[in-house]
Amino acid sequence: MHLEELQWFVVLAETEHVTDAAAVLGVSQPTLSRALARFEDEAGTELFDRVNRRLRLNAYGRIMLEHARRSIAEMDLATERIGSLRDPDSGRVRLAFLHSLANWYVPEQLRRFRQAAPAIGFDLFQGPAHEIAERVRTGGFDIGVTSPRPDPADFSWHRLYVERLCLAVPRGHRLATRARIRLSAAAEEPFVALEDPFGLRQLTNDLWAEDDIDPDIVFEATEIPTMEGLVAAGFGVAVVPVPREGTDAKVVHVPLTNGRAKREVGLIWDRHRPLPPPAQRFADFLADGGNLMR
Incomplete structure (x- = not known):
């Protein structure tokens, strides 16, 4: 063929x-x-x-x-590796990343990397964790920035940073004045959540199970900003990462004390396939950035 x-x-x-x-x-x-x-x-x-x-x-x-x-991806990889050997400062990186990293982490890393390697281009995909893993596994993309960690039998993993999870509640809610809470305090509240099998939903499922909560899920969203908007509108509460900046003033974020209330964000690549030199260079760049702890 x-x-x-x-x-x-x-x-x-x-x-x-x-x-x-x-x-x-x-x-x-x-x-x-x-x-x-x-x-x-x-x-x-x-x-x-x-x-x-x-x-x-x-x-x-x-x-x-x-x-x-996979065969097409392997041939593309071979072409890229040959091209990179001929000119190690050029080539393309195929990068997939989570929706929730699109407004700060990924743009900032791309900006910094392109200052050092301006001739290296990028093909980008923004999506949920399960789609990122599938695209990396099938060779459509070289590396992914995702959470939680996918199957270690298929993927190599390097943790980039950890962010705490919190409970987003409407301003004026009975829990809004608490300094921190355990998720069980919201057991009787209606929840807004991401759809299965989104990565944050998997983490939320684990927290519900940890506190023996049978949640009343009033809406399943596909993006965190939608969850925050519905919380602000009083539809329910939501488990989200502690926000960085520019959050809705109508939403209060209460840190969770649960031991598993954290999201590890990491770099993945197919452990059975070598990375093209440009992708390896970018992966090394991200890994050398150190872990950020919020």
Whole structure:
């Protein structure tokens, strides 16, 4: 199987439509159909189910898609490593990071790094922890800045800093004047939380379990600012990291005394695949920054 055919297969698997895939790839529909036939012949089985003139990736196709993406990523990595050896101060870093780090940590680190290595470019992805881990695992991205730590069987990890978790409550709430509390003090409150399987939601689930809380979840959000906004509006309380700056004056953040009320933010990369030199350089830069403790 040629690399071009692998790339065609990935596009076809993502669109599940020959006409749409052909348009994306800039080839004719018959050409793509013949390539798919050859690809399935080499695989020894059909990789799509044909349903009402559309394609549906089947179990065999999903296996092939996973390995095709890895193969393409490996070839991209080889090209990048060769280019980096020829010019170690250039190349690109594919970086994935949490939504909640987009307004301070990641921009600041990028600014500092680019002062030292202005010719190195970045491809960025902002998303939840489970998507970051998947994109790094499949080779789509080199490194991720995430929390909590993913499966150590698949990922290497370097802790960057630790932040405490707190309970966000509306101003005027009965708990707003407390200097610090255990989460059990809010056991009867309605909660605003992130959706499963977001990383902060996993940590919140652990805290609820630790204090034997069966939470009344009134809304599941996809970003922390949404949680804060709903808390300010009086919809409920929320477990969030201690804020840095620019917080809503209508929200009070009460530190939690639970031993597990912290979020470790760290750097991950696939332990089975060497980092391209630009990504290794950026990873070393982040690791040398030391741990920040809030």
